[in-house]
Every structure is written in C-alpha cells, then in structure tokens.
Amino acid sequence: TRLLKVAAAQVGKIDIDTPYEEVVQRMIALLDQAHDKGIKLVNFPELTFTTFFPRHIIPFGPELDKWYQKGDVTKFDPFKPFFEKAKEYGIAVCVGYAELTDDDEHYNTSVFVDQAGNNLNKYRKMFLPGDKEPLENVPWQHLEKRYFLEGNLNWKAFRWPGTGTGHGGPIIGQLICNDRRWPESWKILGLQGAEIVCIGYNTPVSNVVEPGKASQMVNSDSSEAMATFHNELCLQYNSYHNCCYSLCSARTGVDDGKYSLIAGTTIVDPQGVIIAKSKTNEDELVWAEIDLDSCYPPRNRAFNFARHRRPEEYKLIVEQ
Numbered sequence: 382t383r384l385l386k387v388a389a390a391q392v393g394k395i396d397i398d399t400p401y402e403e404v405v406q407r408m409i410a411l412l413d414q415a416h417d418k419g420i421k422l423v424n425f426p427e428l429t430f431t432t433f434f435p436r437h438i439i440p441f442g443p444e445l446d447k448w449y450q451k452g453d454v455t456k457f458d459p460f461k462p463f464f465e466k467a468k469e470y471g472i473a474v475c476v477g478y479a480e481l482t483d484d485d486e487h488y489n490t491s492v493f494v495d496q497a498g499n500n501l502n503k504y505r506k507m508f509l510p511g512d513k514e515p516l517e518n519v520p521w522q523h524l525e526k527r528y529f530l531e532g533n534l535n536w537k538a539f540r541w542p543g544t545g546t547g548h549g550g551p552i553i554g555q556l557i558c559n560d561r562r563w564p565e566s567w568k569i570l571g572l573q574g575a576e577i578v579c580i581g582y583n584t585p586v587s588n589v590v591e592p593g594k595a596s597q598m599v600n601s602d603s604s605e606a607m608a609t610f611h612n613e614l615c616l617q618y619n620s621y622h623n624c625c626y627s628l629c630s631a632r633t634g635v636d637d638g639k640y641s642l643i644a645g646t647t648i649v650d651p652q653g654v655i656i657a658k659s660k661t662n663e664d665e666l667v668w669a670e671i672d673l674d675s676c677y678p679p680r681n682r683a684f685n686f687a688r689h690r691r692p693e694e695y696k697l698i699v700e701q
C-alpha cells in the first residue's frame with residue numbers, strides 16, 4: 382500500500398469587500414485542522430482568495446487588475462502567512478488565484494506548492510465558460526471569457542516527491558472548475574498516469590440558460606440539486622475511467638447575500654466512489670486516507686490504455 386492523507390478544503394462565502402486578511406485567516410484555520418490530522422496535501426478552490434469577480438462588470442485597467450496577482454503568488458504579502466503556515470506544517474497546497482503576467486496577460490490559475498514551499502507546477506484554466514461581452518437583462522454576469530485568456534500550459538502531470546509513498550512520489554494533475562466537465566482534460570492527465578487530480582470550482586446555483594432572457598435564469602432548489610448532480614457525475618465518471626483519485630474543492634455560500642454557489646466538496650476514489658463529502662456550505666475540511674496503489678488494478682485491466690485505446694479512430698475529436 383501507498384497510504385497518504387489528503388484533504389479538499391471548502392471555502393464559504395466571500396463578499397466583494399471581504400479583505401484578503403480575513404480569507405487568509407480562514408484558510409489558515411483549515412490548515413490547522415489538516416495539521417492536527419496529519420494531512421499531507423490540502424486542495425483549495427478556484428480563485429480562492431476573492432469573491433468570484435467575473436460575475437461583475439469591471440472596467441479594464443487598474444480597477445480590474447487589482448483582482449489579480451503578479452509574480453510569485455507565494456510571495457504576495459497578503460497571502461504570505463498562508464503559504465508560510467503550510468510550509469511550517471509541511472503541508473503541500475494546491476490553490477487557485479487570478480494571475481497577471483509581466484506581459485499583461487490575465488489567467489485563471491492554480492499553483493501546486495510542495496511541503497517545503499517549492500512551486501512544483503502552475504496550471505492555467507483551459508475551458509473558460511461564460512461570455513466576453515456582458516449580457517443584458519441578467520441579474521449577474523459570467524465574464525470569464527472577458528477577464529481571462531485561455532490557458533497555455535496544457536495539462537501537465539508531474540511528480541510530487543518527498544511524501545514517503547515511493548515510486549518518486551504521487552503523480553499529480555490540476556484542473557480548474559469548467560475543465561472538470563470535459564473528458565479531454567482528464568484523459569490527457571490520465572494518459573500521463575495522474576494518480577491525484579486537484580480541482581477547484583465556483584459553480585453558481587443558477588445559470589443563464591438562454592442569453593438575453595432573464596426569465597431563463599433558473600434559481601431553485603431543483604437547479605441546485607441538478608448542478609450538484611452534474612458536479613458529482615463529472616468527478617465520479619472521470620476519476621473512474623482514468624483510475625485516479627480526485628480532490629474537488631468548492632468555493633461556496635451566498636456571496637454578498639445574493640450570489641449563491643453550490644457546495645459539494647468531495648474526494649473521489651479510482652472506482653468513481655465518493656469517499657468523503659462536505660456537509661455544509663461553509664468553510665470545511667473534507668479529508669480521507671487514500672491508497673495510491675488502488676489506482677493500479679483497474680489500470681492494469683479494464684482501463685489498460687495501451688491495450689484497449691484506439692487513438693487512430695479519434696481524428697474527429699481533434700478536428701477544428
């Protein structure tokens with residue numbers, strides 16, 4: 382066996398004016414719980430440190446750019462106490478944030494920082510949902526196509542050494558929110574042997590079904606149930622056919638008293654079974670002890686890619 386204690390940290394409501402310091406203190410409280418349990422990896426949501434700002438219309442320029450971080454995010458003063466605490470505890474973290482590059486490019490990004498504080502990998506969200514131009518007659522926007530460029534770092538799986546689990550360390554992959562709905566992103570990680578996929582999300586309870594028609598904005602218990610069902614469906618099936626664990630962290634709660642995001646933070650095993658799940662829509666640590674070896678019986682048989690795949694038949698998938 383190759384046992385490892387891992388966690389998916391769920392982060393509750395963050396309002397538009399919630400200061401970084403408050404969020405960081407809450408994130409540290411989640412690390413404290415993880416430390417008490419001997420957890421080695423804590424996954425955090427998409428854009429963990431702020432409210433989900435793409436729901437707002439914000440003018441381009443300095444007003445928008447203040448939502449982003451430049452340079453090494455672990456060195457950004459307001460976030461430093463979080464990364465320092467993780468290092469002090471010897472906990473690796475995967476965290477989402479809004480990235481602004483030196484070339485003035487904007488990305489929806491997550492970093493994987495190991496237990497010694499090293500940046501092991503950076504991932505930039507590939508599938509950006511929503512719109513480039515604001516919609517009319519809707520109670521809120523989803524402007525990811527306006528505020529972010531599509532990711533350009535592909536889906537790179539990488540080793541995370543120093544965990545004591547052998548084989549050079551677990552093989553990790555990262556996805557961000559909408560990426561989890563697309564089998565291609567998982568398969569590319571699966572083909573590289575990813576054993577743990579770290580995912581963060583901001584999934585609204587209700588969405589625009591048909592642009593321009595406010596009446597098509599669904600907001601009811603049944604839409605929350607459906608959004609949660611689709612979340613689990615994606616995580617369970619894609620973990621199953623890629624024979625990997627997934628740690629899936631929600632930014633949840635009702636931001637500013639009106640913007641509701643689903644909860645449903647989960648840990649899924651290589652059989653597609655949910656082995657741990659959040660019970661609230663607040664800050665919550667969801668954790669499990671996993672056995673990386675359990676990725677291999679299905680990999681060696683039903684989902685032995687080398688034996689069963691038919692890549693020569695997949696041309697349509699890569700046509701423009």
Ligand code: CDT
Pocket residue numbers: 427510511523557558559560562582583584585588
């Ligand atoms: N953040 C994010 O990617 N959310 C999407 C919903 C977008 S609806 C326009 C998701 O896939 O959950």
